[in-house]
Amino acid sequence: xxxxxxxxxxxNDVNTDYIISGKYKxxxxxxxxxxxxxMEDLDPEFYSKITPGDFIVAGSNFGCGSSRxxxxxxxxxxxxxxxxxxxFARIFYRxxxxxxxxxxxxxxxxxxxxxxxxxxxxGGVLRNLSRGLDIPVKPLPPVMLKILSDGGLAPHFRKxxxxxx
Amino acid sequence: MGQTIIEKILSAHSxxxxxxxxxxxxxxxxxxxxxxxxxxxxxxxxxxxxEKVFDPEKVALVIDHSAPSPNEGVSALHQLMRNFAxxxxxxxxxxxxxxxxxxxxxxxxxxxxxxxxGADSHTCTYGALNxxxxxxxxxxxxxxxxxxxxxxxxxxxxxxxxxxRLPAGVYAKDLILYLxxxxxxxxxxxxxxxxxxEAVDALSMDGRFTVCxxxxxxxxxxxxxxxxxxxxxxxxxxxxxxxxxVDPDPDAVYAxxxxxxxxxxxxxxxxxxxxxxxxxVTEVAGTPIQQAVIGTCTNGRLEDLRIAASILAGRKIHxxxxxxxxxxxxxxxxxxxxxxxxxxxxxxxxxxxxxxCGPCVGTHNGVPSDGENVISTANRNFKGRxxxxxxxxxxxSPATVAASALAGCIADPREFVKQVTA
Numbered sequence: 001x002x003x004x005x006x007x008x009x010x011x012n013d014v015n016t017d018y019i020i021s022g023k024y025k026x027x028x029x030x031x032x033x034x035x036x037x038x039m040e041d042l043d044p045e046f047y048s049k050i051t052p053g054d055f056i057v058a059g060s061n062f063g064c065g066s067s068r069x070x071x072x073x074x075x076x077x078x079x080x081x082x083x084x085x086x087x088f089a090r091i092f093y094r095x096x097x098x099x100x101x102x103x104x105x106x107x108x109x110x111x112x113x114x115x116x117x118x119x120x121x122x123g124g125v126l127r128n129l130s131r132g133l134d135i136p137v138k139p140l141p142p143v144m145l146k147i148l149s150d151g152g153l154a155p156h157f158r159k160x161x162x163x164x165x
Numbered sequence: 166m167g168q169t170i171i172e173k174i175l176s177a178h179s180x181x182x183x184x185x186x187x188x189x190x191x192x193x194x195x196x197x198x199x200x201x202x203x204x205x206x207x208x209x210x211x212x213x214x215x216e217k218v219f220d221p222e223k224v225a226l227v228i229d230h231s232a233p234s235p236n237e238g239v240s241a242l243h244q245l246m247r248n249f250a251x252x253x254x255x256x257x258x259x260x261x262x263x264x265x266x267x268x269x270x271x272x273x274x275x276x277x278x279x280x281x282x283g284a285d286s287h288t289c290t291y292g293a294l295n296x297x298x299x300x301x302x303x304x305x306x307x308x309x310x311x312x313x314x315x316x317x318x319x320x321x322x323x324x325x326x327x328x329x330r331l332p333a334g335v336y337a338k339d340l341i342l343y344l345x346x347x348x349x350x351x352x353x354x355x356x357x358x359x360x361x362x363e364a365v366d367a368l369s370m371d372g373r374f375t376v377c378x379x380x381x382x383x384x385x386x387x388x389x390x391x392x393x394x395x396x397x398x399x400x401x402x403x404x405x406x407x408x409x410x411v412d413p414d415p416d417a418v419y420a421x422x423x424x425x426x427x428x429x430x431x432x433x434x435x436x437x438x439x440x441x442x443x444x445x446v447t448e449v450a451g452t453p454i455q456q457a458v459i460g461t462c463t464n465g466r467l468e469d470l471r472i473a474a475s476i477l478a479g480r481k482i483h484x485x486x487x488x489x490x491x492x493x494x495x496x497x498x499x500x501x502x503x504x505x506x507x508x509x510x511x512x513x514x515x516x517x518x519x520x521x522c523g524p525c526v527g528t529h530n531g532v533p534s535d536g537e538n539v540i541s542t543a544n545r546n547f548k549g550r551x552x553x554x555x556x557x558x559x560x561x562s563p564a565t566v567a568a569s570a571l572a573g574c575i576a577d578p579r580e581f582v583k584q585v586t587a
Contacts, residue, residue: 022527041548069304090355091302098304
């Protein structure tokens with residue numbers, strides 16, 4: 001799967017409250033509605049800046065904080081194709097894979113806001129097209145790759161009737 | 166090779182001897198969801214083709230994050246949970262019963278050696294009972310509700326050895342804020358935190374829950390402690406079930422061992438907007454505050470309310486401060502009512518709200534105004550956490566929060582503790 005889009009850059013420790021605030025997530029299961037508020041506390045205009053396929057690019061510890069799965073779902077429903085960060089918080093990372101949102105660890109210092117990126121998930125290559133750079137990405141653990149390639153944990157369960165890792 | 170507590174628990178639940186780094190599919194003893202995460206889990210359950218709950222006795226749903234419901238959107242989600250629980254025979258803890266992380270231990274569902282998952286990041290709290298408990302998302306929860314299992318990467322463990330005794334006016338909350346400040350918000354990511362040493366042994370069970378509750382704030386998958394006579398005495402008051410302590414082997418392998426002497430530790434405060442932005446209270450003393458909160462899954466227990474009451478007794482909170490108190494459970498609420506603790510707090514000017522999470526997660530029950538400073542016993546001070554991204558949240562112990570509510574600004578509780586004991 002090849003993903004292509006431009007980079008929206010954030011800093012370190014982007015927590016789940018910033019991704020989707022608690023004041024919205026308790027009210028609805030409509031993820032398209034939640035998506036309109038994605039990253040609102042860090043950039044109130046963020047949703048309107050997204051072109052489908054774009055990437056969120058961040059520093060370390062992306063997704064720290066709550067276990068809310070609304071966080072990766074809001075990102076996915078905002079049509080972000082993947083999140084690239086130096087590192088991820090554990091629960092967010094797992095939730096992203098379970099809900100079918102690609103998350104990739106790499107050296108994001110080599111990406112500037114607005115850079116055009118191309119990510120080959122299967123091949124494990126990230127190209128910064130704007131700068132002519134190939135950035136190595138950390139491969140996903142096989143268990144996670146299996147769940148992600150099935151489309152998330154729900155399709156995995158439907159396919160196998162339980163865990164088949 | 167020796168095993169850590171966590172390695173032993175995951176071995177026992179997966180039927181094989183495991184060490185850090187191994188991947189296992191393990192049997193789960195308890196699965197908990199709250200009203201911020203269960204509705205999505207119910208959707209995922211259906212989406213996964215789920216029909217039966219693998220064992221209704223091992224599943225619990227708690228309505229605590231927006232309880233009672235502040236609007237019809239939340240009401241519809243609560244109704245979804247109630248209907249699911251009724252249809253599947255699962256115990257639902259409804260509004261007013263309390264915060265999930267108090268209710269699960271209090272109802273005797275967890276003990277030494279248990280393996281618990283909860284769709285709430287602070288599920289790590291139950292490590293105080295020598296259980297491996299960890300936060301997960303809604304889809305993982307749904308998978309476990311169907312199968313009774315979940316996959317785990319066996320975490321490495323950081324051992325925190327806390328020597329000495331905490332001084333007067335310094336509490337479990339100060340200890341854990343200090344440790345988080347030292348290792349930082351992602352210092353234990355993908356790992357578990359084992360807390361040990363005389364200072365930890367000396368903590369009450371209420372204090373131990375506080376310490377384990379915040380393991381996630383250093384990124385950890387779980388916080389855990391050994392079980393001792395205090396643990397078993399506490400369990401005896403809450404359940405007839407019998408548990409066996411899980412101790413680490415003497416040659417267990419740790420990722421790191423960190424040693425501290427806490428005998429001169431001053432009260433700690435986490436400044437906005439990061440939990441690891443920690444300093445001694447003296448550095449921020451005098452900062453004006455408009456709202457003070459005592460409660461949450463971190464510090465809404467009986468000991469916390471009593472500490473606050475001992476400082477507030479016979480006094481009035483500052484006229485420019487609102488003090489909100491949320492007992493962590495109905496049992497605590499009742500006990501604090503019976504022993505006069507609540508009367509003391511209310512006489513001092515506190516507003517007592519339904520046991521639950523409201524003020525901490527910003528859904529209702531105390532959303533601050535623009536530019537206001539809040540001092541809270543909660544576990545997070547992220548920008549916007551309490552429902553307003555233009556407010557500033559400081560985290561501290563119940564004693565520091567109570568002292569600050571009296572002073573109208575962040576205050577060192579040690580002054581008040583001296584007066585109380587004098």
